[in-house]
Amino acid sequence: MxxxxxxxxxxxxxxxxxxxxxxxxxxxxxxxxxxxxxxxxxxxxxxxxxxxxxxxxxxxxxxxxxxxxxxxxxxxxxxxxxxxxxxxxxxxxxxxxxxxxxxxxxxxxxxxxxxxxxxxxxxxxxxxxxxxxxxxxxxxxxxxxxxxxxxxxxxxxxxxxxxxxxxxxxxxxxxxxxxxxxxxxxxxxxxxxxxxxxxxxxxxxxxxxxxxxxxxxxxxxxxxxxxxxxxxxxxxxxxxxxxxxxxxxxxxxxxxxxxxxxxxxxxxxxxxxxxxxxxxxxxxGTDRSKPRGAAALAQRREGIDYDAVPPSLVERAVEPGDAGYGRVRANYLRGGSPGIVLRPADAAQVVDAVRFASAHPEVALGVRSGGHGISGRSTNDGGIVIDLGALNSIEVLDEAQRLVRIGPGATWGEVAAALDGRGWALSSGDYGGVGVGGLATAAGVGYLGREHGLTIDHLRAADVVLADGSVVRASAEENAELFWGLRGAGGQLGIVVSFEFEVDEVGDIGWAQLAFDASDTAEFLQAYGTWMEEAPRDTTAFLILGGRAPGQPQVAQLMGVVDSSDPDTIIGRLQPLAEQAPLLQQSVQLVRYADVMGNTQPGPHGGRGEPVSRSALLEHITPEFAEAAARLLAGGAVHWFQLRAVGGAVSDVPEGDTAYPHRSANFALVVMGSDAARVDDAFDALREHFEGLYVSFESDTRPERIDDAWPPAVRERLTSLKLQVDPGNRFRDNFSVLGTEVLRHVE
Ligand SMILES: Cc1cc2nc3c(=O)[nH]c(=O)nc-3n(C[C@H](O)[C@H](O)[C@H](O)COP(=O)(O)OP(=O)(O)OC[C@H]3O[C@@H](n4cnc5c(N)ncnc54)[C@H](O)[C@@H]3O)c2cc1C
Structure with a gap:
């Protein structure tokens, strides 16, 4: 110097x-x-x-x-x-x-x-x-x-x-x-x-x-x-x-x-x-590495060879003690203290990041796109996080076929806004802040679901970085087995660096937000279930119930889309449910899908602690389930109870076509609470009513959840695929069929 x-x-x-x-x-x-x-x-x-x-x-x-x-x-x-x-x-x-x-x-x-x-x-x-x-x-x-x-x-x-x-x-x-x-x-x-x-x-x-x-x-x-x-x-x-x-x-x-x-x-x-x-x-031989003082170096975590960070990522690595660490450590629902966050800017840098991670097989690895993973595994304590936020491009590949290429770091709000100008939309979730990477590798249960299917049903091809650093393209024609697995179990197979989707034409839609007095909870849940299953496919609505305030009615909020620009049709679709219970509030608007997905709050994630979320899929809201659900709500262990409609176009896809196997379910249930043991006691009591679960809404790490997500035949197929593409189980932190341990000597 x-x-x-x-x-x-x-x-x-x-x-x-x-x-x-x-x-x-x-x-x-x-x-x-x-x-x-x-x-x-x-x-x-x-x-x-x-x-x-x-x-x-x-x-x-x-x-x-x-x-x-x-x-x-x-x-x-x-x-x-x-x-x-x-x-x-x-x-x-x-x-x-x-x-x-x-x-x-x-x-x-x-x-x-x-x-x-x-x-x-x-x-x-x-x-x-x-x-x-x-x-x-x-x-x-x-x-x-x-x-x-x-x-x-x-x-x-x-x-x-x-x-x-x-x-x-x-x-x-x-x-x-x-x-x-x-x-x-x-x-x-x-x-x-x-x-x-x-x-x-x-x-x-x-x-x-x-x-x-x-x-x-x-x-x-x-x-x-x-x-x-x-x-x-x-x-x-x-x-x-x-x-x-x-x-x-x-x-x-x-x-x-x-x-x-x-x-x-x-x-x-x-x-x-x-x-x-x-x-x-x-x-x-001038030292050109990113400088860090003694105070920052003292916060480095054991097991990570910081000097081996690939040169392409040195400027894009964030460590504890760096000024930007507070912005990348947590995700939306979970706090974290990773030892290093690598923020690749393109696919080649993702390869470098994966090779670095694979050279640290014992260290936890979080893969983060939008950071909204409910399990929270896209951050960790002392491990590596690969943050794909910079891979957020959205481009049209083929106007006539409505084919678009989207980076994993884009959010669904950004995607909806970008497609809206052409009168297009892609079935996604219910919240615009969720990232493309996590949702599009799991399923994508959203407001267009009954009419247009899951997000993964629109996937035509994906570029994936595997654990050994190779980049492969997966589609119906190339690496078809990987293409199968990516659609439902993508998080454990590699890192998707770009998705190609065929999107739909969607015009003005009816956006309904209704609040009901659901004090007769079991009866109302059943009424919702019957109405939803009988409704034409243009209607997809989700129901949320929270805790009941003393002296107040049990409120149920319904939020949903009717894909029609005709007000009479929209009202006609909602009317049968509106007659089932007193309406406390109602708002029905003609909007664009991009408006519905514009419901985000910007800013870095500030999650803390551990999320407690449990997921289940159900074919019908039976009287028995409705009674059990009402007891669950009255018990106070959960503060969030949501029923989402699937079925319709989601059920048109044959079970074996994707690694999201539960095509016959008409409803996805998600509950959240704060005390994991209490939630498990209450939720496990309902299991006889369930058909499986959706990994995107699950935070339970008990091994039984793997069986719920992928029934035996699917699990077997997934295991053999996983052993081919990730034999060391590098991508094991967020629901792996190979368990939670690193595998060293797999043939
Ligand atoms: C407020 C909120 C609303 C939601 N609404 C819906 C909804 O309507 N419908 C629905 O289906 N889900 C919904 N979800 C769940 C959501 O789909 C999942 O949590 C999803 O994983 C989030 O994606 P992300 O990229 O934001 O998450 P991240 O936390 O970045 O990633 C979650 C996990 O996905 C995997 N992953 C991420 N990126 C990639 C990649 N590029 N390649 C391979 N694997 C990857 C990793 O295993 C990672 O741990 C919601 C979640 C929240 C918090």
């Missing part, structure tokens, strides 16, 4: 002049076209000839697609409450697809600041205020943490603020600074040092780096965690190389508004500097 080994980045420093108004925007667009990584603007909110920098950044974000954006640097004293500012930054980061970086300064130009209403601070006060602001900003962005945010500062305080939204990426905080206290602050809690070469005296860079490094080490950090940025003029290539290799500069920001200079620098200097620095680093 100091060559901190940071991947080189090049930016431009553009004057935010407002005359002509579009000039800085055009320069940023040009910078993007020329291949720069970063466009930055000074922030002088008291300067009438300048745009407001925040507004400008937002505008530029909308006019560009790739380039990252930052102020160079924001005038903190005039940017208001840090918590509000952090939220604005998170919004811009989300809107721009993770392209906003936070450049911050403590102040300066105090006469102008005071003249426009800001508070004059001494240099020491400025540092303290900046330190408090950084704590608040990071706290707001830490949306995974559930505790309300409290920072009792002298200059800025928050007292119980809600956290979030989480930005799209870990927004680095780069600080513009020269003086020792500021440099120490950067070493302690900053992510970058951003001085201007023009203001530096000989030796300042060396002294600054040393001060930052010393403070970083004292704080248990690796000095390489702090990027060194530098505003420069058009310097000779040799000087730039020297700055990178001897003074640690990782980001050069060219201060110019002249398009010709921008062009020349991009064409000549940037490639030459990159090439020379790369070559020298290779010959020096």
């Amino acid at each position: 100091p060559d901190y080994g940071h991947p080189l980045a090049f930016g431009v420093f553009i004057t935010p002049t407002n005359s002509p108004a579009q000039a800085p925007v055009q320069r940023a667009v040009l910078a993007e076209q020329l291949g720069y990584d970063l466009a930055t603007f000074q922030d002088h909110p008291y300067q009438p000839s300048f745009h407001d920098t925040w507004t400008l950044l937002s505008w530029v974000a909308a006019k560009t697609e790739r380039i990252h954006l930052a102020a160079n640097v924001h005038n903190l004293p005039l940017r208001g409450q840090p918590a509000v500012f952090a939220r604005a930054a998170a919004s811009l980061d989300l809107l721009s697809g993770g392209r906003f970086e936070m450049g911050l300064g403590a102040g300066g130009f105090w006469d102008a600041i005071e003249a426009i209403g800001g508070r004059r601070l001494t240099p020491g006060q400025g540092v303290d205020a900046l330190s408090e602001a950084i704590d608040i900003m990071r706290g707001v962005w830490d949306a995974g943490s559930r505790e309300p945010l409290r920072v009792a500062g002298e200059f800025y305080s928050v007292n119980g603020a809600k956290r979030g939204p989480a930005p799209a990426h870990d927004i680095p905080i780069w600080v513009g600074a020269l003086k020792p206290r500021m440099l120490r602050l950067i070493g302690t809690k900053g992510d970058g040092w951003l001085p201007s070469l023009a203001y530096l005296k000989p030796g300042d860079l060396e002294r600054g780096n040393a001060a930052i490094d010393e403070a970083a080490e004292a704080a248990g950090r690796d000095p390489r965690e702090i990027r060194r940025l530098l505003n420069v003029g058009e310097l000779p290539v040799e000087q730039l190389i020297d700055l990178a290799l001897e003074n640690g500069t990782g980001t050069f920001i060219l201060a110019t508004d002249d398009p010709a200079t921008m062009q020349r620098f991009a064409a000549e200097a940037i490639p030459a500097v990159r090439e020379a620095v790369d070559a020298e680093r290779a010959s020096r």
Whole structure:
């Protein structure tokens, strides 16, 4: 050191002049076209000839697609409450697809600041205020943490603020600074040092780096965690190389508004500097791994060879102690503390991730797409998680055949929205936040089910990464047995990296939300069952009952779709049930399927503890089952009791066609509670009424559940497939027919 080994980045420093108004925007667009990584603007909110920098950044974000954006640097004293500012930054980061970086300064130009209403601070006060602001900003962005945010500062305080939204990426905080206290602050809690070469005296860079490094080490950090940025003029290539290799500069920001200079620098200097620095680093053996300080390293988990993380994933790996860990550790319903989360960006990186996981056969492995797995096994404690969230593309392959290709990380809300423009829809679930990967490998029981079948019934092909890292395509023609298994038992066979579905034409639909007085619970459950089985296939409705509040009626909520745009038909379908019990509330609307699936809450998952969910499939709501269900509800062990309609088109598919075997069931039941033993006692008493279960709604890890999911003949077929594609049982964490142990010597 100091060559901190940071991947080189090049930016431009553009004057935010407002005359002509579009000039800085055009320069940023040009910078993007020329291949720069970063466009930055000074922030002088008291300067009438300048745009407001925040507004400008937002505008530029909308006019560009790739380039990252930052102020160079924001005038903190005039940017208001840090918590509000952090939220604005998170919004811009989300809107721009993770392209906003936070450049911050403590102040300066105090006469102008005071003249426009800001508070004059001494240099020491400025540092303290900046330190408090950084704590608040990071706290707001830490949306995974559930505790309300409290920072009792002298200059800025928050007292119980809600956290979030989480930005799209870990927004680095780069600080513009020269003086020792500021440099120490950067070493302690900053992510970058951003001085201007023009203001530096000989030796300042060396002294600054040393001060930052010393403070970083004292704080248990690796000095390489702090990027060194530098505003420069058009310097000779040799000087730039020297700055990178001897003074640690990782980001050069060219201060110019002249398009010709921008062009020349991009064409000549940037490639030459990159090439020379790369070559020298290779010959020096410069450490280019992702830096982590002692505090983060101390949190590493046993059994994981962190040094063996494939190079393609080093920048995409999140460990305990990393800033973004809070956003990836949990899923929707279960808390987790994985030892490493790998976030591949494409199929090749999934292969790398699987090979890494397979080299750690004993370590738990979670495969996560949308993170809504009810069993919660897409996170773990101390294991590996492969997070496929970045594989979220949705594309049309064949317009005439309505064939679409979808990545596992897309959510069903995104899919519904993307298909809606063509008047298409794909049978999925009832919640838009659920991921494609988990649901489309299990079944997909949703509001279009009785008319259009399960999600897996629309699958035409899938690309899968197997435990040995091979990538295979499965369809009716290729690897047909794997194609069979993926549709119902996909989670234990490999990782699907892309799905090809044939989708349906779906127009306006009736969306019904009715609340009934179901105090005569058994009778009402039976009425629902009879109505649902007799209803035409265009109608699919789910029923939810919760706990009964003292002195209140037992409420049953019905939510369902009638696939018709004719109001009379819709009402006609609902009427027979509406006559069965007093209606407490009713809402029936004509909507799009995408509206129904737009019911999501954004943000990282904040699940805690262990979900307790039990699943069953039933052919009919018999009087005996209805009575037993009413007793279950009255007993108080479950707080969520849901009956979902299947049947109809779902039952048209022959049992042996997919590894979802329970085609004769007309209903899927899911109950949830908080005390697993109590729920099991109550639920096991109902088992005589059941025909099997749907793995997506089950969190019970007892081996009997495997038999419920896959009856003997199916299980045998699945076992032989599993032994072919995953003989070591690598994908065993979420319902494997080979059990929960690693298998070492399977022939
Ligand atoms: C609020 C909510 C509503 C739901 N509604 C419905 C519904 O209406 N209908 C329905 O059928 N289900 C529903 N589910 C259940 C849901 O289908 C499953 O939980 C599903 O696994 C979630 O998928 P995910 O990708 O979000 O989950 P994740 O937690 O990311 O994954 C769950 C499991 O799926 C497997 N998996 C994930 N990605 C892949 C992949 N790419 N390749 C192979 N295996 C993979 C893994 O075993 C993983 O443990 C709901 C769940 C929730 C929490």
